[in-house]
Amino acid sequence: MTISMTQHSHQTAPTQFVDAAGIRFAYRRFGKSGGVPLVLNMHFTGTMDHWDPLVTDGLAATREVILFNNAGISSTSGKVPASVEEMAANAAAFIKALGLATVDVLGFSLGGLVAQELTLAEPKLVRRLILLGTGPRSGEGMVSLTPEAQKIFGAHYDEPDHLWLKVFFTPSEVSQAAGRAYLKRFRARADNRDPEVSDQVAPAQLEALAKWGAPRENPFEYLKAIAQPALVVNGDSDVIIYSVNSCILQQHLPNAQLILYPDANHGSQYQYPERFVQHASLFLSEADARGSARR
Amino acid sequence: MTISMTQHSHQTAPTQFVDAAGIRFAYRRFGKSGGVPLVLNMHFTGTMDHWDPLVTDGLAATREVILFNNAGISSTSGKVPASVEEMAANAAAFIKALGLATVDVLGFSLGGLVAQELTLAEPKLVRRLILLGTGPRSGEGMVSLTPEAQKIFGAHYDEPDHLWLKVFFTPSEVSQAAGRAYLKRFRARADNRDPEVSDQVAPAQLEALAKWGAPRENPFEYLKAIAQPALVVNGDSDVIIYSVNSCILQQHLPNAQLILYPDANHGSQYQYPERFVQHASLFLSEADARGSARR
Numbered sequence: 001m002t003i004s005m006t007q008h009s010h011q012t013a014p015t016q017f018v019d020a021a022g023i024r025f026a027y028r029r030f031g032k033s034g035g036v037p038l039v040l041n042m043h044f045t046g047t048m049d050h051w052d053p054l055v056t057d058g059l060a061a062t063r064e065v066i067l068f069n070n071a072g073i074s075s076t077s078g079k080v081p082a083s084v085e086e087m088a089a090n091a092a093a094f095i096k097a098l099g100l101a102t103v104d105v106l107g108f109s110l111g112g113l114v115a116q117e118l119t120l121a122e123p124k125l126v127r128r129l130i131l132l133g134t135g136p137r138s139g140e141g142m143v144s145l146t147p148e149a150q151k152i153f154g155a156h157y158d159e160p161d162h163l164w165l166k167v168f169f170t171p172s173e174v175s176q177a178a179g180r181a182y183l184k185r186f187r188a189r190a191d192n193r194d195p196e197v198s199d200q201v202a203p204a205q206l207e208a209l210a211k212w213g214a215p216r217e218n219p220f221e222y223l224k225a226i227a228q229p230a231l232v233v234n235g236d237s238d239v240i241i242y243s244v245n246s247c248i249l250q251q252h253l254p255n256a257q258l259i260l261y262p263d264a265n266h267g268s269q270y271q272y273p274e275r276f277v278q279h280a281s282l283f284l285s286e287a288d289a290r291g292s293a294r295r
Numbered sequence: 296m297t298i299s300m301t302q303h304s305h306q307t308a309p310t311q312f313v314d315a316a317g318i319r320f321a322y323r324r325f326g327k328s329g330g331v332p333l334v335l336n337m338h339f340t341g342t343m344d345h346w347d348p349l350v351t352d353g354l355a356a357t358r359e360v361i362l363f364n365n366a367g368i369s370s371t372s373g374k375v376p377a378s379v380e381e382m383a384a385n386a387a388a389f390i391k392a393l394g395l396a397t398v399d400v401l402g403f404s405l406g407g408l409v410a411q412e413l414t415l416a417e418p419k420l421v422r423r424l425i426l427l428g429t430g431p432r433s434g435e436g437m438v439s440l441t442p443e444a445q446k447i448f449g450a451h452y453d454e455p456d457h458l459w460l461k462v463f464f465t466p467s468e469v470s471q472a473a474g475r476a477y478l479k480r481f482r483a484r485a486d487n488r489d490p491e492v493s494d495q496v497a498p499a500q501l502e503a504l505a506k507w508g509a510p511r512e513n514p515f516e517y518l519k520a521i522a523q524p525a526l527v528v529n530g531d532s533d534v535i536i537y538s539v540n541s542c543i544l545q546q547h548l549p550n551a552q553l554i555l556y557p558d559a560n561h562g563s564q565y566q567y568p569e570r571f572v573q574h575a576s577l578f579l580s581e582a583d584a585r586g587s588a589r590r
Contacts, residue, residue, distance in 0.1 A: 138307040145560065181338070236545060236546065236553070247542070250531060250555055251531060253557075254557070254558075255557050256554070256557055257554065257555065257556055257557060258531070258554065258555040259544055259552065259554050261552055262545070262548075262549070262550050262551055262552060263549075263550070274582070275577075278577050279574075279577075281375070282570075282573050282574075282577075286570070
């Protein structure tokens, strides 16, 4: 089946399937084809539907965007593995199954850990890297959920979506208003939404997060091996993965820019979707030979 | 005398003069007129000629750019005052003498201190603020020149311009090559260059820097009063005004974005001129009502 990519958007892109590594991966693909596609890696318990259409369609204006559910998530078959390395191996299998030899990779939160491991394991597959609201191995407060995250994820919400107002946005009035706008946007896709994730997802992802966050010697040394140009973006007030972890990523990656947005928590790219799309698109469109530092 | 602004560039803009506060200010004005002009505030011992034409002409593609020498500097008459507050008062007098009611302000290093004080003293005059390679009152390592800065400014250079290779760029090969390209660019203007600054400039500026950097109680509190949207930019390896000071500015300004560039020292905007021009132009062109956080 051939699908004309430019016809589709976040709201209309059909869920497609591809088999790899014994898993049937669900994915959606849309945007301007012909360049290096951008593969998005989702956060804890999220599905393809949790991406903000303002962000995905914004990025898709200048490049092809590929959303997918990793193994065991929602419409994708298989089991969620209990390590980030295995999640990354599954992501690599998915990308290769699409016949792609080079991609740009964006990872948000847990997806940012997967993006790092994917880049380490498959350096030739990854051209450029965007790390959103994420952190390094053994990052500050990453050995378990932060106290703030435990409280937020442990609370009861009359409207389940309101969880995300706490996870992604600060308590300020402006940020909460941006959050409510985001909730509307991410619920806007009416047809063929992803099923919610099963009860097996969170425990396995938490186990993987705990292994990643565990203390170890010279924890940030591995980042030196990621030579790809990277863009690290976060809110200045991230209580889910503390913002300082974005600074650590920037300091230890050989060629990374850092952008922090004001009055913003874990989902800064949903609070400033136009601004983020512009920064990300600039970064992804930069000529590789210019202005890229190598130590 | 009417000068057609769009005819001129960094290289050809004539040095003009305007009188205010008993000072004859030298300035150059070029770029796309009709919007809010951008006024640039220069670093320690620098003149209008030290700006990078790739940066100034890049910014001038979308807005009017105004370079000037503050009191006592090079082609401007008067005495360099020994406090940042007085420098800011002179900058305000200059801007008002041009008949401007609203400007955007960019300050680099010492110029970034002046930009902060100017914004505090004249909040209605300043619409948006770009702070480059600079820091807050009582910032880390700002009570005097840093040890690195003392060494760099105290050393002898066979070619005097080579000072700037040390001040603005890291020791890496890539950064030094970018530095040599910058030196060529800032020497490219052949006609009507500014005279070098007199021997009185450095001591007065150092005194002003020391007062600004002196320890005090709650040193960063004053930043809460700067409500203007701000963009803070620095290299990740600034040894002249430590990069952490850019993080402090972002944390304490109510509405600031932070961008750090990799493998870059004090002059990161000269190492990545195209990238910086894009980030700065995006920031200055953002609609005020959208995506701007207020606490």
